[in-house]
Amino acid sequence: MSAATLQAKRRSFDVKKFLANNGALVGLVVLCIALFIATPDFLTGRNLLNIGIQVSTVAVLAFGMTFVIVAGGIDLSVGSVAALSAMVSGWFFVSAGLPGWLALLGGLAAGLLAGVINGLASAYGKLPSFIATLAMLSIARGLTLVISDGRPIKTSPEVSFLGGNLGPVPMPIVILLIAALVASFLLNRTVVGRSMYAVGGNAEAARLSGLPVKRIIVIVFGLAGLFAALAGLLLAGRLDSAQPQAATGYELDAIAAVVIGGASLAGGLGRISGTFVGALVLVVIRNGLNLLNVTSFWQQVVIGVVIALAVGIDVLRRKTRSS
């Protein structure tokens, strides 16, 4: 075939392909328009900021989850690790008397450490990541309760600042945007990020090409832990306290956001921008249902249906692509 006809064909816009690749974004836009029509409360500055704050926690957790899912794993512990990190930070500040900024870093380090342990268990201990992180889910939550004795701990001013405002803009939204840029940079530009796709796509081929597969897995889980810690600190900062039951069940939101965003649980596929949109879809649905006075029980049902739809679309997309 001549190059000219090829180019001409490529220039014509392929609607089907655009929809298949950006289904979540289209869904989000449709959702927003529907809510705008359904309730006047949706498109208000206050509500939008509210959505921004809520999405920050889910999205930051989900960015970390994106690394893991792209590399072909799963991390069930991110919610617990978020809570543990915030609690460790609070404990450093209140009980150990460390300076506030050090307590903040201590919290991040705790998340990183938990993540690295997940990574070691799954890369070197040869545990499936599902099992390794299921154990960590329980361990981290348990430690959170042990440290706090089941009671909230006050956070340092530095951590509270993360939950505060920067002028008119809530800090969580600023942090969210920075985290998105960093995550996207890591995944797209760095050697480690590109390697994640290879490991998730075909770990054996990656290994035989000389990629340090085990080290990459440890880094992937370490990053997930670090992002979880950041999400935990954002959450605690908003409440000025680390709560022992904070972020319970958030791992499912994070996984849902990644999958809605177009990643494949089989590994090797996924983008930060997609995850961002996925997190927005989740939060906007919840927000809308709240505004429409739908009970939280029904909200769970709706979210479940959305996840099922997203996965269904993913399966369809893979089918059309492979044929």
Add this chain to the structure above:
Amino acid sequence: MSDHPLLTLNQVSKSFGPVNVIRKVSVNVHAGAVQVLLGENGAGKSTLIKMMAGVYQPDGGEILIDGKAVSLPNTRAAEEHGIATIHQELNLVNSMSVAENVMLGRTPKKFGMVDRKALRRQARAALDLIGLDVDVETPVGELGIARQQLVEIAKALSINARILILDEPTAALTRHETESLFKVVADLRRKGVGMLFISHHLDEIAEIGDSVTVLRDGEFVAEVPASTSEDELVRLMVGRSIDDQFPRRSAESEGPAEILAVEHLTSKGKFEDISFTLRAGEVLGISGLVGAGRTELIRAIAGADRYDSGSVKVRGKALPKGSVQAAIRAGLGHVPEDRKGQGLVLDASVNENLGYATLASSARLGLADFSGQRSRAEAVANTLRIRMHSIDQPVGSLSGGNQQKAVFGRWIIAASTVLLLDEPTRGVDVGAKVEIYELMNAITEAGGAIVMVSSELPEVLGMSDRILVLRDGRLAGEFSSADATQDKVMTLAARDVNEEH
């Protein structure tokens, strides 16, 4: 019997997105005859047969069975018409046993439960047809690529099809297994089965084919009798003639600098006490039957697997066991036998796949070198003539032979000086083979060296300076290229096997 062909593709076309892969091609498969499809890598052979197998549906044209137009919306529909297909890329479930794979979808049942005895018996019978002698309870993933291919063949044979499609079934086989397959094919032909056969081994065409349909760039070029000379077939297929199929230029002149030394290498149950050296400028061929331990040996040297004892030295320095990275740093490059399972990340682009081995070494401050990588990949894709519509398309959407070139290309970019090639030209067309051989020449002329495992004896004989023969995991002997003949090598490789039977 009617005078209609069993199966006809009439003027079919197929495109993927903007790319027209097949344009108005017609093929007939007659009862009791073997129709051969011939064409370069990416010519559209697999795409064509996938339309017969119900995997793809034609965008234009029609499919006729016994002269009646049919539609084959899925593979099941094709099977119901009595069409069995052996696809180019293996479709086995690695975790399941050989027996379960052979009988997949047709598992014998008794009172609603799997009848294990019947399962084993029927699978055994199918495997005996092609002489595959493995325990039917073995998980398929534990078999090498050649045996997996035989399982795939057995699976298709056991369906009792009226029409059998074989897409490069012999690419992974040695002469020995190919002969058993051809016996079965001859038998099926007598029984009136119509067959469609694809192979890049031109010598096989006259041997079992009746008529040849030649494709070029997705278009019909000619239909000629299978007795047509190989030179003529090549000319039809690539549009020019190829003078020398094995253009080996020996490069061993400047002193016998030893580049690789393998000493007493042993891995229990796989190979034992293997020693050899490789000099700069040399191509060392390793021959042997399927299961002789050739792949296992190559993998151990490349750091892909650990071994029990012995050593591997590159330029005098011992390599640590089981470290691919150390091997790559020492200049080794490994083309594994199974491109789909071990060579490529199918969902990732051609560009990325070409760059994995150099991802870290070309990076600055941990940042991937995108522009450099792209230009390197484009250059190599050009040299190897990888046929694609974009370097960013998933490597899994390339034709089989072009995927093979992509695995090879990775090590060209990495500038590896010692290449460990395991079936480097599996599924590669005659023209592209010559290009790969020329690359081998270039590497040896630049002072590099190559170990090549190949089941294709003419290739081993044509391209090696020295040939080692493995039998049952041990070195059975060594030939210089001057002494070696197909017969001598085969006799040595198969001696025990023949005595056993």
